[in-house]
Amino acid sequence: MVEALRGHWESWVQQRLPASRVTTLTQRKIFIVPSKTAVGLLVLIALLFLLGINFQNSLVYIICFWLLSLLLLTIFYTWRNLAGLTITALGVEPCFAGEKAVLEMELTRPAHQPKYALELAWEGEDQVQVNLVTAQTLRVKLSHSTTGRGYFKPPRLRVATHFPTGLAVAWSYVTVDVRGVVYPAPIEKAFQPSGNAQRENVEDGREIAGGSNDFGGIRDYQQGDGSKRIHWAKYAQTGKLYTKTFVDYASHALWLEWDELPMPGIEVRLSHLCRKVLEFHQEQREYGLRIPGILIEPGKGEAHKARCLQALALFGVQDA
Amino acid sequence: MHKQITYTGMIWLLAAQLVVMLPFVFDLPVWLIPVLLFAAGWRLRVLSGAALQPGNVTKALLIVLGIGGLVLSGLKFPSLDAMATLLLLGFAFKSLEVAQRRDALVVIFIGYFLVALHFLYAQSITAALYGMVSMIVLTGALIGVQQSVAEFSAGQQVRFNLRLSVFMLLQCLPLMLVIFVFAPRLPPLWSLPMPTGQAKMGVSDRMAPGDIEKLSQSDALAFRVTFKGRKPAQHELYWRGMVFNHFDGREWRQFERDIDPQQVQSALLTNYRWQPDALRVQGEPIAYEAVYEKTGQPWLFTLTPAVEVEGDVLRGADYRVMARQDLQAPFLLKAVSYPYSQRDLELAPELRQLALHLPETGDARTRDLAQRLWRETGTEQAYLDRVLARFRDQRFEYTLKPPTLSASDTIDAFLFESQRGFCAHYAGSFVFLMRAAGIPARVVVGYQGGEWNAAGDYLAIHQYDAHAWAEVWLAGQGWVRVDPTTMVAPSRTEQGLEAAMQAEGSFLADSMFSVRKIVWLNGIRQQLDTVQYGWRRWVLGYDGAEQAALLKSLLGTFSVQGVALLMGGLLAAIGLLWLVLLGMTPRREREALEHQLYRRFCAALAKRGVLREPGDAPGVFAAQAAEALPAVAGVIREFTQVYEGICYVPSADGRQATRRLKALLGKLR
Numbered sequence: 001m002v003e004a005l006r007g008h009w010e011s012w013v014q015q016r017l018p019a020s021r022v023t024t025l026t027q028r029k030i031f032i033v034p035s036k037t038a039v040g041l042l043v044l045i046a047l048l049f050l051l052g053i054n055f056q057n058s059l060v061y062i063i064c065f066w067l068l069s070l071l072l073l074t075i076f077y078t079w080r081n082l083a084g085l086t087i088t089a090l091g092v093e094p095c096f097a098g099e100k101a102v103l104e105m106e107l108t109r110p111a112h113q114p115k116y117a118l119e120l121a122w123e124g125e126d127q128v129q130v131n132l133v134t135a136q137t138l139r140v141k142l143s144h145s146t147t148g149r150g151y152f153k154p155p156r157l158r159v160a161t162h163f164p165t166g167l168a169v170a171w172s173y174v175t176v177d178v179r180g181v182v183y184p185a186p187i188e189k190a191f192q193p194s195g196n197a198q199r200e201n202v203e204d205g206r207e208i209a210g211g212s213n214d215f216g217g218i219r220d221y222q223q224g225d226g227s228k229r230i231h232w233a234k235y236a237q238t239g240k241l242y243t244k245t246f247v248d249y250a251s252h253a254l255w256l257e258w259d260e261l262p263m264p265g266i267e268v269r270l271s272h273l274c275r276k277v278l279e280f281h282q283e284q285r286e287y288g289l290r291i292p293g294i295l296i297e298p299g300k301g302e303a304h305k306a307r308c309l310q311a312l313a314l315f316g317v318q319d320a
Numbered sequence: 321m322h323k324q325i326t327y328t329g330m331i332w333l334l335a336a337q338l339v340v341m342l343p344f345v346f347d348l349p350v351w352l353i354p355v356l357l358f359a360a361g362w363r364l365r366v367l368s369g370a371a372l373q374p375g376n377v378t379k380a381l382l383i384v385l386g387i388g389g390l391v392l393s394g395l396k397f398p399s400l401d402a403m404a405t406l407l408l409l410g411f412a413f414k415s416l417e418v419a420q421r422r423d424a425l426v427v428i429f430i431g432y433f434l435v436a437l438h439f440l441y442a443q444s445i446t447a448a449l450y451g452m453v454s455m456i457v458l459t460g461a462l463i464g465v466q467q468s469v470a471e472f473s474a475g476q477q478v479r480f481n482l483r484l485s486v487f488m489l490l491q492c493l494p495l496m497l498v499i500f501v502f503a504p505r506l507p508p509l510w511s512l513p514m515p516t517g518q519a520k521m522g523v524s525d526r527m528a529p530g531d532i533e534k535l536s537q538s539d540a541l542a543f544r545v546t547f548k549g550r551k552p553a554q555h556e557l558y559w560r561g562m563v564f565n566h567f568d569g570r571e572w573r574q575f576e577r578d579i580d581p582q583q584v585q586s587a588l589l590t591n592y593r594w595q596p597d598a599l600r601v602q603g604e605p606i607a608y609e610a611v612y613e614k615t616g617q618p619w620l621f622t623l624t625p626a627v628e629v630e631g632d633v634l635r636g637a638d639y640r641v642m643a644r645q646d647l648q649a650p651f652l653l654k655a656v657s658y659p660y661s662q663r664d665l666e667l668a669p670e671l672r673q674l675a676l677h678l679p680e681t682g683d684a685r686t687r688d689l690a691q692r693l694w695r696e697t698g699t700e701q702a703y704l705d706r707v708l709a710r711f712r713d714q715r716f717e718y719t720l721k722p723p724t725l726s727a728s729d730t731i732d733a734f735l736f737e738s739q740r741g742f743c744a745h746y747a748g749s750f751v752f753l754m755r756a757a758g759i760p761a762r763v764v765v766g767y768q769g770g771e772w773n774a775a776g777d778y779l780a781i782h783q784y785d786a787h788a789w790a791e792v793w794l795a796g797q798g799w800v801r802v803d804p805t806t807m808v809a810p811s812r813t814e815q816g817l818e819a820a821m822q823a824e825g826s827f828l829a830d831s832m833f834s835v836r837k838i839v840w841l842n843g844i845r846q847q848l849d850t851v852q853y854g855w856r857r858w859v860l861g862y863d864g865a866e867q868a869a870l871l872k873s874l875l876g877t878f879s880v881q882g883v884a885l886l887m888g889g890l891l892a893a894i895g896l897l898w899l900v901l902l903g904m905t906p907r908r909e910r911e912a913l914e915h916q917l918y919r920r921f922c923a924a925l926a927k928r929g930v931l932r933e934p935g936d937a938p939g940v941f942a943a944q945a946a947e948a949l950p951a952v953a954g955v956i957r958e959f960t961q962v963y964e965g966i967c968y969v970p971s972a973d974g975r976q977a978t979r980r981l982k983a984l985l986g987k988l989r
C-alpha cells in the first residue's frame with residue numbers, strides 16, 4: 001500500500017518535474033506548506049483567541065489575528081523567495097567509487113529579485129545554504145557519496161527555503177540531466193603479474209639478455225648450452241662451437257592486459273587495472289589498455305588517463 | 321540544516337525580550353528587569369566567549385531565587401498577575417540557555433503572547449502603539465534567527481530585518497482588519513482571574529465621608545456619552561449608579577450586610593429584580609450610547625429610568641443598571657431613558673422597609689430635629705421643603721476640604737457643628753432626616769453633569785463629576801429625586817464642579833499642572849479626547865453586538881450567504897493585493913535589452929547548429945561559433961564584442977550600442 005503510494009508519488013513527481021539540464025522554478029514546480037514552526041504559532045494563536053474571548057479584549061484579538069495574517073502572508077513571501085530561480089547543472093567531476101561525486105551548478109535569479117537563505121540538499125547527503133543578493137549568478141558545488149563504478153546520476157535535489165520567517169517552507173525537486181563517471185576504486189597495492197617477472201625493470205627498448213625471440217649475436221660455446229643454440233653454420237666454417245645468443249626487447253609501450261591478470265572477479269580486476277593506470281600515469285610512462293571489447297592504444301597524459309579510467313568505469317555498463 | 325543562531329540573531333532576540341518586558345514594570349514587580357538584564361548579559365558573554373554556559377546547578381539556583389522573589393513580592397496565587405510574573409520570569413531565564421533555533425522560537429512566541437497579555441493591563445492608544453513596536457521587533461527577531469548565513473554587515477542586517485518586518489506587518493493589516501471585523505465574537509467560556517495590578521477605579525460600593533471628595537481630585541475619564549436626538553440640559557444629567565439604603569452611623573452601603581458585586585447580581589436576579597410594571601413611562605425619551613472606561617467594577621451609570629437597554633446587563637428594582645462582569649475593557653451600552661416617568665407609585669413593602677431603616681441609636685440631635693420639624697410641618701412635602709430650606713438658609717458651605725468628623729454621630733457633627741461638606745454629607749444627612757420623620761428615602765451615587773466635547777459631539781464624564789444625591793418616596797408621585805447640594809451650591813449642577821469650586825480654588829488642586837487650566841491647550845486636549853473616544857468606541861468596544869449591527873448595516877439583512885460572499889470577496893481582494901505587492905503577477909519581461917538581444921543572438925546561432933553551453937562565456941562561445949560558421953564569423957565576433965562592451969563597460973553609450981546589436985542580429989538572420 002505504502003509502496004504503491006510512493007511509486008505513484010515518484011512517477012507523479014517525475015512527470016511534473018522532468019529531468020533537465022536547466023530548470024527554472026516556476027509556479028507549477030514549487031510546493032509550499034506551513035512548517036513545524038507554523039504549527040507552534042497556530043497553537044499560540046488559538047491560545048490568544050481564548051484569551052481574547054475570556055477577557056473580551058479587542059487588542060488581544062488584534063494580536064491574534066495579526067499573527068494569523070502574518071502566517072498567511074509568509075506563505076506568499078516564502079514562495080516568492082524560491083520562484084524564478086534557475087538551476088543549471090554544469091557537470092559532475094569524475095571520481096573514484098566510494099569518494100564523493102561533486103555536482104557543480106549555477107544558480108541564477110531574476111533581476112531585482114534577491115533570494116535569501118536558499119537550501120540545496122540531497123537527503124542524507126551534502127547540503128548548503130546560499131544567498132543570491134548581490135550576485136545574480138552563483139556557482140554551487142554539492143557532493144554526494146558514491147558506491148560503485150559506472151555512471152553517477154545525481155539523485156533528485158531538494159531546493160528549499162524557509163525565508164523570511166520560517167513559518168512556511170517552499171521547496172521543489174530538481175533532477176539535473178547530467179551524469180558523472182565513477183571510476184573503479186583503485187586497489188590498495190597493485191599485483192605484480194608473474195608472467196612479467198623475468199622482465200627487468202629497464203629503460204624502454206633496452207635489450208634483455210637471455211631472451212629467446214630475437215637473434216642477438218654469437219659467443220663461444222660454454223658447457224651446458226643447448227644443442228639447439230649451437231651455430232652450426234659457423235661451426236662448419238670454423239670448426240669451433242659457437243652459441244647463438246638471443247635478446248628480448250622490452251616493449252616500447254606497457255600493456256595493461258585483462259587476460260594477463262591471474263585473479264578472478266571483474267571488479268577486482270578493474271580495481272587492479274585502475275591502480276596500474278594511476279601508477280603508470282604518475283610514473284609518466286606510456287601505457288595501453290586491453291580489456292574485452294576495448295583496446296586503447298598506448299599513450300600518456302591526463303586525457304589518456306581519463307580515457308583509460310573511463311573505459312574501466314564503464315566496462316560492462318549497459319547504458320552507454 | 322544550520323540550527324545555530326548567529327550573533328546578530330541573538331542580539332535581536334535580547335532586544336525583543338527587553339522591549340516586551342519593559343511595559344510590565346508598571347504593573348508587575350520591577351525586579352524582573354534586572355533579572356532579564358543579568359540573563360542577557362551572561363548570554364552575551366557566553367557568545368563572545370568570555371563566560372561559560374550556565375550549568376544545571378546555576379540554573380536551578382536561579383530558578384529557586386526567581387520563585388522565591390515571586391513569593392516575596394506578595395502576589396496572590398492563583399491570579400493573573402502571578403501567572404504573568406511567572407511567565408516573564410521564565411521568559412527572562414530562557415535567554416540563558418538559548419543556543420538553538422528552537423529555543424529562540426520559544427522565546428519569540430512567548431514574546432508574542434506577552435505583548436497580548438499586556439493588553440489586559442493597558443488598552444490606551446499609547447499602549448497599542450507600543451505593542452505595535454514590540455510586534456515589529458519580535459518579527460524582526462523571528463526573521464533574524466532564520467538567517468544562518470550573513471549576507472550583510474551587522475548594521476545592514478539589522479536595518480534589513482527591521483524593514484522587512486515593518487513591511488510584512490503593514491501588509492498584514494488589511495487581512496487582520498477583515499478578520500477582526502468578521503471573526504465571531506463568543507461570550508467568555510470560563511471566568512479567569514482578573515489583573516489586580518490596577519486599583520479599582522471610580523465610585524465605590526459604599527460611601528463614607530471623604531470618598532467622593534477624593535474622586536473629585538481625579539480628572540480621569542469615567543465614561544463618554546453620545547446622544548441621539550435631544551441633548552438634555554446640564555441639570556438633567558444625573559447618572560444613576562448605585563443606591564445606598566443602609567446606614568450604620570458612619571457609612572452608607574447598598575445592603576445591610578457588606579455584600580460583594582456577585583451577591584448584588586444574584587439579588588438583582590431574584591427578589592430585587594427590575595419590575596417594569598412599577599414604571600409609568602411619560603415624557604420625551606432620551607436615547608444615548610455610553611462607553612464606560614474599564615474600572616474593574618460592574619457598575620454602570622444611566623439616566624433614570626433607563627427603559628430600554630441593549631447589552632449584557634442586569635437591572636434592579638431600584639432602577640440601577642449593572643454589568644454582568646467587572647469592566648475589564650471599555651463597555652458599550654445603548655439605552656433610552658424617560659426622565660419624566662413616574663416610578664413606584666405603589667411602593668413594595670420590602671423596599672419601603674429598606675428605605676426607612678436607620679440605626680437603633682446615635683445621632684440623637686438630628687433625630688430630635690426631625691421630630692420637631694415634622695411636628696411643625698405635618699405633610700411630607702412641607703417637611704421636605706423645610707429641610708431643604710434649612711440647608712439653604714443656615715451657614716452651610718460646599719467644600720472639597722471638609723473637616724474630619726468624629727467616628728460616631730457623624731450626622732450630628734455635620735449638621736450642627738462643622739456645617740461644611742461635600743455632596744455625600746448633604747445627601748447622607750438629608751436621607752437621615754427624611755427617614756427619621758418616617759419618609760422613605762435613599763442615597764443615590766453616580767455622576768452629575770459632564771463636559772461637552774464640541775469636536776466629537778459627545779459628553780465626557782470624569783471622575784470629578786462623581787456625585788451623591790437623594791431620592792424620596794412621596795405618595796402620588798413615587799420616587800422623586802432631590803439634590804440637597806443644590807441648596808448650598810446651585811452652580812454645581814448648572815455649570816459643574818469647576819464653577820462651584822471657583823471661589824475655593826480647590827478644583828483639581830492636587831494636579832497642579834493640569835492641562836485643563838491652560839485654555840489653548842484645552843482645545844488640543846479635547847481633540848485628543850475625541851480620538852480616544854473613537855478608539856474606545858470602535859476598537860476596544862467592538863463586540864458581538866457591534867459586529868451584528870455593522871453586518872446589518874453592510875448587508876441590509878443578516879444572512880450566512882451574504883457574510884460568506886463578503887468575506888470571500890474581501891479575502892480574494894487582499895490575496896490579489898499581496899500578489900501585486902510582491903510582484904508575483906505575470907508581467908512584462910524585465911530583462912535588460914542587451915541580454916534579450918544576446919539571447920536572440922544565441923537562438924539564431926542555434927538554428928544554424930551552434931549550441932551555446934550554459935557555462936560558456938560569450939568570448940569562448942564566439943570563438944567556437946566563428947570557427948563553425950566562417951561565413952558569418954565577422955558578425956559573430958563584432959556582436960560579441962559590442963555585447964561585452966555593454967556588459968562590462970557601463971560608461972559606453974548604451975543606446976547606440978544596442979542599435980548596433982540589432983543591426984548585426986538582422987545580418988545573422
